Each structure stands twice: as structure tokens, then as C-alpha cells.
């Protein structure tokens with residue numbers, strides 16, 4: 001039994017923000033039907049590295065979903081979506097605001113058709129406000145949300161975090177919205193509602209004290225490279241073999257253990273360094289002491305000594321480190337899955353882990369339009385036998 005068994009989800013839209021929300025619901029048992037344009041399908045099918053013509057990213061993002069091809073610009077395609085929406089619990093979309101309305105598939109139209117429908121609408125800037133009509137991508141949401149300005153070294157160009165974090169953050173906020181709206185629908189009279197998620201707001205929501213610090217102190221937070229301003233010591237420190245380690249000594253007792261481990265009893269017992277506020281005043285001195293010690297040792301030696309001392313320490317993981325890490329392996333986070341072409345592929349396991357109803361990879365990402373034939377007649381199409389068995 002999966003937690004979202006029986007939940008019917010219709011996914012319109014493309015790339016990351018909407019489809020990552022669909023993926024998350026599908027991993028917990030929702031029946032997600034993805035609508036794609038015939039011919040090319042979701043452009044993500046061709047993003048980054050392709051194997052036999054299909055992106056391996058697609059294999060992860062679309063697992064457990066069904067794919068039907070419908071032309072949303074055509075009357076027939078729009079009618080087919082309405083027929084599906086009539087029975088759907090959730091519709092996910094991440095088009096530019098107004099695109100669905102132009103196709104007669106906006107909230108007003110679909111809500112009138114199916115008052116129980118919950119609609120997740122993800123866009124760059126939201127469904128209202130002066131920017132609503134602008135197309136949005138993750139990088140712009142990350143920037144407007146405040147993240148980009150803080151990423152990188154002081155005085156250098158603000159860098160992109162390595163993945164489209166704005167999109168996945170929006171997707172996860174969208175999933176929270178869907179689950180909240182489902183609870184509300186069950187508890188209070190069965191009505192659906194729409195959820196308006198903006199990429200920039202999803203980023204802004206995780207920006208910690210950025211705004212109140214500006215309001216209270218006029219402080220504009222700046223890029224700080226690998227350090228965490230106002231919290232000490234925590235940084236990346238170079239080792240004798242050229243690798244870096246991350247050491248987070250920013251707890252009062254952890255700091256004392258760290259100083260003992262690196263042979264700095266003087267700093268361990270310094271009354272000014274007992275708490276964070278005092279350490280922040282002398283962060284450069286503390287960082288220099290730590291790096292003087294790490295520079296004398298290889299990364300593995302540093303990790304072993306600080307691990308034994310109970311100090312939070314870690315390497316900077318490449319994917320090669322991830323793929324062989326015992327913690328990942330012990331918790332089934334590296335899973336061998338079979339693609340629709342019968343090839344094996346290592347993919348991330350399901351997050352989060354539920355004790356009674358864990359998520360699962362039930363079937364591979366679909367070929368383009370693999371399930372269009374299921375749409376015979378009206379209503380939500382039943383899953384084919386082999387798929388129901390896989391679930």
C-alpha cells in the first residue's frame with residue numbers, strides 16, 4: 001500500500017518545476033498522467049547527457065508516470081484534458097500565467113467542471129502582480145529570491161548554485177500546497193482550491209534572516225565564499241594533498257573539542273571564545289589556526305582525527321564519492337532501476353522515507369505517448385494490468 005494510492009494527478013507543463021512535483025507524488029503511489037506534445041514531448045527528454053536518444057535525467061524525473069500525447073492547442077486536445085480533469089484530484093501545471101486560460105483550461109473553467117479539483121500552478125513570478133506575464137526560469141527565481149547575490153566569493157561574479165534549485169524548491173512548496181489542500185478538501189466539505197507557487201517566492205522562503213536583518217539594521221547580506229558570516233568557525237579548509245574539508249566547529253562544546261584535536265588548548269580555554277558571538281570577533285584567527293593544522297595533513301587524516309573527536313567534518317563529495325559511499329548504500333539511496341528500453345541505470349532512491357508506506361520506483365519513465373492508447377472513451381483510464389501489478 002502506498003500513501004497516495006488512488007490519487008489521480010494530471011501533469012501539464014514541462015522541464016523541472018511542475019514535473020518534479022509530479023515525480024514526488026508519483027513516488028508515493030499517485031497515478032500521474034503526464035500530457036506531452038506529440039513529436040518532441042517534454043524538452044527535458046533531450047536535456048544534458050542522452051543514452052540511446054533519451055536523457056538519463058528524464059528517467060528519474062518521470063519514473064512512475066504515464067505519458068499521453070495531446071495537442072493542447074487543438075479543440076480535441078483541450079476536450080481530452082477536460083475529460084481527465086473531471087475525474088482528477090490534482091492538476092499540476094507550470095506554463096506562463098495565462099497560457100492555460102488561452103486554451104480554455106484555466107482555474108475558473110476547470111473548477112466549474114470539477115469543484116473537487118486541486119490545481120497546482122507554478123510560475124516564475126506568480127499568477128498576480130506586475131511581473132505575472134513574464135516567462136521565468138530557475139536562475140531568475142534564484143536571483144530575485146535573493147540567493148544568487150549571496151553565492152560565490154566577495155568581489156567576484158555571483159555564481160549559480162550547480163543545479164536548478166529554484167525549480168525544485170518551487171516543486172516542493174507545490175507538493176506541500178497539494179497535500180495541505182487535500183487535507184482541507186477531506187476535512188471541510190470536499191472543495192478544491194488552486195495553489196499559486198512562484199519560483200522567486202520559493203527561494204525567498206528559505207532566505208533565513210535576510211529581510212529582517214535589512215529591516216532592523218540596514219544590513220545588506222553579502223557573498224562570503226565558503227564561510228557563514230556571523231557563525232564561527234565553519235568553513236572549507238585546505239589539506240596537504242590539495243583537497244578541501246568542511247569543518248563545522250560552530251557549537252560551544254564542539255569548538256572546544258575541535259581546538260583540543262588540533263592542539264590549540266590556548267584557544268579551547270580562551271574565555272572570549274566560549275560562545276559564538278565572541279568567536280565571530282576572532283573568526284580569521286580561528287580559521288587560520290584550523291587551516292594551519294589541516295595543511296599539515298592529508299584529507300583522509302583530517303577526516304579520521306576530527307571524526308574521532310566528534311567534530312562535524314566532511315569531504316566535498318563528487319558524484320563518484322556519492323556512488324560508493326557506505327551511508328548512501330546502507331539507506332538504499334543508490335538504486336539500480338530498469339529503463340523502458342531494458343537498460344540498467346543507477347538512480348537516486350526515494351526521499352523522504354516513510355516507515356509504514358515508503359515510496360517506491362514502480363515502473364520506468366514512459367516512452368513518449370506510451371499511454372495515449374489508454375485514453376479510449378471518457379473518464380480516467382485504468383492502468384494496464386502489468387502496471388497495476390508493478391504497483
Ligand SMILES: CC(C)(COP(=O)(O)OP(=O)(O)OC[C@H]1O[C@@H](n2cnc3c(N)ncnc32)[C@H](O)[C@@H]1OP(=O)(O)O)[C@@H](O)C(=O)NCCC(=O)NCCSC(=O)C(=O)O
Pocket residue numbers: 013014015016017018035036037038070071072073094095096099122123124134135136137138139164167199
Ligand atoms: C518555461 C517557460 C519560460 C516557457 O515559456 P514559453 O515557451 O514562452 O511559454 P508557455 O509556458 O506559455 O508554453 C510553453 C510552450 O510549450 C508548448 N506546449 C507544451 N505542452 C504542449 C502540448 N501538450 N500541446 C501543445 N503545446 C504545448 C506551448 O504551447 C508553448 O509553446 P510556444 O507557444 O510555441 O512557445 C514558461 O513555461 C514559464 O515561465 N513557466 C513557469 C516557470 C517554470 O517552470 N520555468 C521553468 C523551468 S526549467 C528551469 O528553470 C531551469 O532549468 O532552470
